[in-house]
Amino acid sequence: MEKNLVNIIKEAGIVGAGGAGFPTHVKIDTNCDYVIVNAAECEPLVRVDQQLMEYKSEEILKALNMVVRHTGAKKGIVGIKAKYKGALHELRKIIKKYPKISIHELGNFYPAGDEQVLVYEILGKIVPEGGIPLGVGTVVLNSETLLNIYHAAEKNLPVTEKYVTVGGEVKNPITLKVPIGVKIKELIGIAGGSQIEDFVVVEGGPMMGNVVEDMDTPITKTTKALIVLERNHPVVVSIEKSLHMTIQQAKTACMHCNLCSEVCPRRLIGHSLEPHKLIRIASYGSTLDKTTPITTAFLCCDCRLCEYACIMDLQPWKVNIALKKKLSEKGIGYVDKKSNLTANEFRNFQRYPLGKLIMQLGIDKYDVKAPLVDKKYEFPSVELLLKQHIGVPTASIVSVGDRVTKGQLIAKVPEGKLGANLYSSIDGVVKLADENKIVIFRV
Numbered sequence: 001m002e003k004n005l006v007n008i009i010k011e012a013g014i015v016g017a018g019g020a021g022f023p024t025h026v027k028i029d030t031n032c033d034y035v036i037v038n039a040a041e042c043e044p045l046v047r048v049d050q051q052l053m054e055y056k057s058e059e060i061l062k063a064l065n066m067v068v069r070h071t072g073a074k075k076g077i078v079g080i081k082a083k084y085k086g087a088l089h090e091l092r093k094i095i096k097k098y099p100k101i102s103i104h105e106l107g108n109f110y111p112a113g114d115e116q117v118l119v120y121e122i123l124g125k126i127v128p129e130g131g132i133p134l135g136v137g138t139v140v141l142n143s144e145t146l147l148n149i150y151h152a153a154e155k156n157l158p159v160t161e162k163y164v165t166v167g168g169e170v171k172n173p174i175t176l177k178v179p180i181g182v183k184i185k186e187l188i189g190i191a192g193g194s195q196i197e198d199f200v201v202v203e204g205g206p207m208m209g210n211v212v213e214d215m216d217t218p219i220t221k222t223t224k225a226l227i228v229l230e231r232n233h234p235v236v237v238s239i240e241k242s243l244h245m246t247i248q249q250a251k252t253a254c255m256h257c258n259l260c261s262e263v264c265p266r267r268l269i270g271h272s273l274e275p276h277k278l279i280r281i282a283s284y285g286s287t288l289d290k291t292t293p294i295t296t297a298f299l300c301c302d303c304r305l306c307e308y309a310c311i312m313d314l315q316p317w318k319v320n321i322a323l324k325k326k327l328s329e330k331g332i333g334y335v336d337k338k339s340n341l342t343a344n345e346f347r348n349f350q351r352y353p354l355g356k357l358i359m360q361l362g363i364d365k366y367d368v369k370a371p372l373v374d375k376k377y378e379f380p381s382v383e384l385l386l387k388q389h390i391g392v393p394t395a396s397i398v399s400v401g402d403r404v405t406k407g408q409l410i411a412k413v414p415e416g417k418l419g420a421n422l423y424s425s426i427d428g429v430v431k432l433a434d435e436n437k438i439v440i441f442r443v
């Protein structure tokens with residue numbers, strides 16, 4: 001079975017369920033030394049991976065074992081926070097069955113789930129600048145991605161469902177398994193509805209998420225969390241602050257103190273990223289340092305932690321995003337990628353405590369359980385986006401009026417291109433099929 005694992009994963013349309021949606025078949029089509037399960041779930045209020053590791057531990061370890069065998073890895077390691085006691089309890093009960101698999105307990109800091117931070121925490125290896133974990137012989141997979149691999153390899157099931165935490169200002173915070181393509185408002189309804197009138201949703205979590213205004217927006221293969229917040233909540237205000245405002249504020253208020261760089265997780269593992277220097281671009285049009293080119297902005301992972309270290313409430317991360325965009329438009333990248341790196345000697349003391357961050361974000365009252373309810377809900381329709389992964393959009397192979405069943409292939413990756421197949425997530429009739437989406441109504 002493992003011989004064809006790449007094809008099984010490719011056929012099933014599996015992408016990274018915890019990030020940007022990189023097609024998993026490409027990621028595991030390699031040899032490596034280590035396969036790490038990213039179950040750190042450091043994004044505040046998100047409760048998916050920690051519960052999957054508890055309730056689906058058997059399936060996830062089986063899938064991890066398959067990937068370890070397929071890649072020829074020496075070890076598979078579950079990277080999980082020590083505070084996820086229920087998950088650890090379940091994992092310890094079954095781990096003896098897998099001699100190559102071990103558990104690495106992580107501290108409660110942010111961003112423990114950043115791939116490069118995770119690799120350093122577990123293996124003590126530093127991913128070269130601008131590189132990926134494979135640069136140090138490692139493949140990192142999210143817990144839910146592994147669960148999808150199990151379903152594809154053992155049950156012949158493609159990706160049609162997604163686990164999503166619904167939290168914040170809802171009556172009953174909850175974690176649900178829902179068909180891909182259902183609407184945000186339907187999930188908020190299952191969570192008992194919003195408790196406030198004027199709200200928005202932060203999709204993905206308060207640190208790295210985006211603000212969504214349209215409650216008809218569909219769930220995709222990468223949706224992890226929907227956090228309902230007041231429109232004027234500090235988290236929303238921070239995400240929505242314009243770049244112009246950020247730069248104006250940086251010009252007048254930045255003290256060039258370097259507190260943002262002190263906490264930067266990529267700087268702490270030894271990368272040449274120093275947000276306090278990059279933000280000088282706003283004030284002086286230069287980093288004022290010949291050894292720090294502005295292209296080091298490409299080393300930023302957009303974790304946004306620098307904002308919460310800054311006593312002036314500035315947003316170096318937003319400046320970095322703008323720099324990356326501008327430089328990319330001009331065809332300029334970061335070329336001087338260093339690989340012989342040493343982590344900061346004070347790193348262990350400078351990791352940012354999650355509890356402190358939650359208080360700073362003003363979300364402590366929402367930091368509650370969101371129990372996983374593995375129940376089947378009926379939805380009247382789904383809207384399946386043709387691009388919900390890294391790569392090119394899938395091409396629809398259905399037409400308006402076609403009857404489809406759950407698990408039926410409805411859009412394919414164009415031959416030779418990077419992407420992920422798409423399957424119907426309910427039984428129904430195709431009501432719309434264009435270059436962006438397929439809408440299916442239940443029958």
Ligand code: SF4
Pocket residue numbers: 253254255256257258259260261275276279309310311312313314315316
């Ligand atoms: S952005 Fe904030 S933390 Fe960074 S150097 Fe300026 S004032 Fe200091």
Ligand code: SF4
Pocket residue numbers: 260263264265266267273275299300301302303304305306307316317320
């Ligand atoms: S967002 Fe800020 S703290 Fe995070 S990697 Fe980028 S510069 Fe560093």
